[in-house]
Amino acid sequence: MGILKSFSKVFRFIRLFKPKGGVPKQKVSKKLKFTKPTHNPLIAPNAENNWESGQTFNPAAILLDDSVHFLYRAMGDDGLSRCGYARSEDGLSIDERLLYTVYEHKCAPQVMNTFSLASGGGFGGCEDPRIVQVKGEDVLYMTYTACDNGLRVGLTSIKVEDFLNQHWNWKHPKIISPEGEVHKNWVIFPEKINGKYAILHSLSPKISLEYCDDLNFTNKSKCIRSVYDGEGATKTSWESRIRGAGAPPLKTKHGWLLLYHAMDKNDPGKYKIGAMLLDLKNPNKILYRSKQPILEPDCWHDNEGFKPGVVYATGTVVKDNILYIYYGGADSYVNVAYADLEKFLQTLMA
Secondary structure, three states: HHHHHHHHHHHHHHHHOOOOOOOOOOOOOOOOOOOOOOOOEEEEOOOHHHHHOOOOEEEEEEEEEEEEEEEEEEEEOOEEEEEEEEEEOOOOOOOOOOOOOOEEEOOOOHOOOOOHHOOOOOOEEEEEEEEOOOOOOEEEEEEEEEEEEEEEEEEEEEEEEHHHHHOOOOOOEEOOOOOOOOOOOEEEEEOOOEEEEEEEEEEEOOEEEEEEOOOOOOOOOOOOOOOOOOOOOOOHHHOEEEEEEEOOOOEEEEEEEEEEEEEOOOEEEEEEEEEEEOOOOOOEEEEEEOOOEEEEEOOOHHHHOOOOEEEEEEEEEEEEEEEEEEEEOOOOEEEEEEEHHHHHHHHHHH
């Protein structure tokens, strides 16, 4: 507990000196027509709950029973990341938010590490969840960054029925990336490809996939080997350094829609979001790619917080032909942006 208390003191000290931004309230992208509503953020830190008193950001999102369900990353003064739960009926406002955590990655204090300090400002736990339901299954799979002997990728699952009834009977997590290496932003496709589960584990911008017969990972020594090379991947200035995939891919009639995070080497303090369309049968093949960011940190809730200038999309939902992108703003808030799906795809393919 002594180590944990020391982390907590350092974490509170860091928050005292976090920079502030000063930008216009909200705007609509004139080219891509994504709207950021004026009532953003959807979810903000709750000072009355210690576990989410500091930051609430980077949400997983899934549409079930016509409601959007969120698992968002939350942090309090102890510097540990946990998952909170919220629900929206219209995709634009919160109708329910639980006061307790619904998922935690247990890790002994002595193996906590400072890798996570640059990963949203924490010292351990469950970071940046993504959740998906594979077609034909009654299970939700969640990947996340597990602060467990490094920044590794955790995988857990829960029955859809349990999830909807708020019975948080998560399966014991598996660590599916190698020990001693830093890996983040792994996403599972919501449909099998050629009869196998598909996990996207690197984007640089080359698509790196692992195909699996199952997602059990019962052999502890079985890990997915992944090599990241996002440096100098493209000459386009806004994405000269690609960070990784955003939300799990969405299936459209034009291809798999994949969001990703990128940075400009000349403006390294900002994260921006791009989009790709991947071939439905061979998702290693990129069909179309955005020539400009589809979302940028251009509102106060993207620029005032723990890490100003960051937009980080980890959840997408299509509801009534509208594409909703749920993202973390400034590593502090859960925000939403939305657009007509087909119009957006036509713009992407133009």
